[in-house]
Amino acid sequence: MKPFLKALGRAASILACCVAASASAQNTPAAPAQLPAAVNTDPAQARPQLPEPANAALPSLILIGDSTVRNGRDDGQGKGAEGQWGWGNPIAAYFDANKINVVNRAIGGLSSRTYISGGHWERTLPFVKAGDVVVMQFGHNDSSAVNDNSRARGTIKGVGEESQEIDNMLTGKHETVHSYGWYLRQYIAAIRAKGATPIVCSPIPRKMWDADGKVGRGKGDYAGWAAEVARQERVGFIDLNELAARKYDELGRDAVMKLFPLVTPDERVHTNLAGAELNARLVVSGLKALRLPVLQSALAAKAADIAPAEDDRPVVDGAKIRGDVPRDAALPNVFIVGDSTVRSGGTNGAFGWGERIAPYFDTSKVNVVNHAIGGRSSRTFLTEGRWDKVLGQMKAGDVVLIQFGHNDGGRIGDPAMKGRASGKGTGPETVEDTKPDGTKEQVHTFGWYMAKYVADAKAKGASVVLLSPVPHKDAWEQGRDFATFAQWDAEVAAAGGAQFVDLTMVVSDGYRQIGAAEVASHFSDARTHTNDAGAQFNARSVIAALNGLPRNPAAPYLSPQGKAVEGQSGSSAKGKQ
Structure with missing residues (x-):
């Protein structure tokens, strides 16, 4: 308190x-000019003088x-x-x-x-x-x-x-x-x-x-x-x-x-x-x-000192989620790793793009294995052992698509972040976080976790593509969303021999083409999670982003539908080797 x-x-x-x-009048905000009291006791019929925008040239935050x-x-x-x-x-x-x-x-x-x-x-x-x-x-x-x-x-x-x-x-x-x-x-x-x-x-x-x-x-x-x-x-x-x-x-x-x-x-x-x-x-x-x-x-x-409010949805217990397994052990795999924007399972009408991407692949040639799980960050996907399960299924020739960022923000140690926040940047520095049970964790930067994923997968002989997060519903019309995460992904990919696609901008460019009204119809909640239509839109955007790479490691496994998708790299970034 x-x-x-x-x-x-x-x-x-x-x-x-x-x-x-012990408040005194001198600390009270200046009161507006006194107005005559309304004669009618019904507030609905009164006509109190209300403030108007002070500068018509500026945008307004209006409260009712x-x-x-x-x-x-x-x-x-x-x-x-x-x-x-x-x-x-x-x-x-x-x-x-x-x-x-x-x-x-x-x-x-x-x-x-x-x-x-x-x-x-x-x-x-x-x-x-x-x-x-x-x-x-x-x-x-x-x-x-x-x-x-x-x-x-x-x-x-x-x-x-x-x-x-x-x-x-x-x-x-x-x-x-x-x-x-x-x-x-x-x-x-x-x-x-x-x-x-x-x-x-x-x-x-x-x-x-x-x-x-x-x-x-x-x-x-x-x-x-x-x-x-x-x-x-x-x-x-x-x-x-x-x-x-x-x-x-x-x-x-x-x-x-x-x-x-x-x-x-x-x-x-x-x-x-x-x-x-x-x-x-x-x-x-x-x-x-x-x-x-x-x-x-x-x-x-x-x-400046006010942190963004966090939702009160519980983080899904990973122990209760059965991870995907390759359908045919003889085939190569396309692994998908990420959070609820990649896989939501229909919760409250939400679906992620990883759940709608299979039609773009020839499943007679490749297994599509979706290991994404809601509520995870680059940090917790590793610390909970989810990444170890992916590595246990991985072999030479596989492709790994990784998208994190939605749950990585916030302050390390803030209970509202539910132990998910990672450090900023791509450096080796750590921050000690005391967990609810009293144990301590050395929390690394977002780039450190992503670099570990790249290095581990490369050591298995797999190809890795890092994708910047899909944008929020209300953050694509002006400027860009997830700028820092895209930058960190690009830096890690370049340093580690992976590839990077700016999925944020590929989706944003697509949103500009279909317009705000249709974009709004693609979400199951206020701003983050897509419904089935939105998941399908984003899945196609992922394929467009992969086809926009100088060398698409998933190209040999695409279905005719996937090969027909025109390549896109986003308006502000190109795929990096």
Whole structure:
């Protein structure tokens, strides 16, 4: 707990003051100009003055949501740091105002339904333009009554298409009320139509603990439904509900109490400024994980110490996965080594390119043996003994295709990395990592592991091709993805007598040809794992990359279909001997 609070204190002096319960008005962000109070007590019908993009020439990060994003007049109700604050206020400091507008147009008291029915989305949408990013966080008010004479803001539970006809007791108008998921889909469609990027954010958790002393999660309702819509629509998702609950559990009850207004100890939803600062940092970590170029390039120095959020999917137990074996021991082999982007086995509708590449080979001449396994990095594929199994099947004349990188990033020793992170570069340096059981591991660089694979396979008389990772769904339109991993692969291949293909760019070039809409239909999740269509596209790209090499070691084993694929080397790199 102490290191975390210390880090927040360095990032923002106000947080330290709040956590110590001694905040003063001089540490509180400057409040916006006071606005006249709305006469109508229904927030959906009020017309509060909302911020607009400060510089129309810049891209914008636009926030929509409820009071947990922007509370009241965004001034802490005149109570300074101990008032109620939404995370949309402190998050602005994590971005460079000279590079991007951060526009917080959330309104307290609203649901996903009333932000639309009250006309607030109609007022906000004109500010959304191509290249912008819009983050939506609703849910806290969606559980209210669908029809009453107080707020009439509830939505139908779930993400379905069901609806309910009502005569709104508050507005006096007839209205068709839809599900929570239906409204989120309306935002997503409208944002996409503008050429902007929608991101769904799950609602922050309440200050409540279960019988086991853990902070209550919302996976059974709005947090889970937000995740489901993001998955269905294949848009970026920030699980703020889980990220914040996990952090609350780590901090402990006493520290969490200080993240909510001390003057109102019964408050369970709205944080004080310290809590808003914590949630803002978690949202930034979620945005970093999505790797959107427009946001990555606009981060301020204050965001430098925030690590990208990691997903909470368990790493598949390798002991429970039966490795492939050559079908015919008399034939040569094409071995495939990698992670879940190479082999996912249909989990949550995901497939890797290694599972769809067999038709490009003549199986009467060669065995295609896929040893890829989800959740692995260049480091763990070796340390878990997976590589030894490949070597045990390998013989002279075989071909080995190796693709790692998706799980190699992050900081060594960070529990969120699940023991997978490798060192940066291609050098011999190591970092000592203390594992959960107390044992210590000398962790090598990414290039060291790749070089070992090359050397071991060459010693067996096999040919090796290193492939840079397939790109993320949202990182191919501008610039390139996995630049450092491609560079390290190329260096290792050149030094070790292997070949290198820039699969990242071969796939990216292919994506540019088919367009963003079709690319989006190739993924089973928000940005990483392909579905069957995407796996087939990437498998063909691998063959194109191999055929683009000066000397394709797999050429003798290609089927007529594989030989017909035109060779490609990617727009920024050539195959290297």
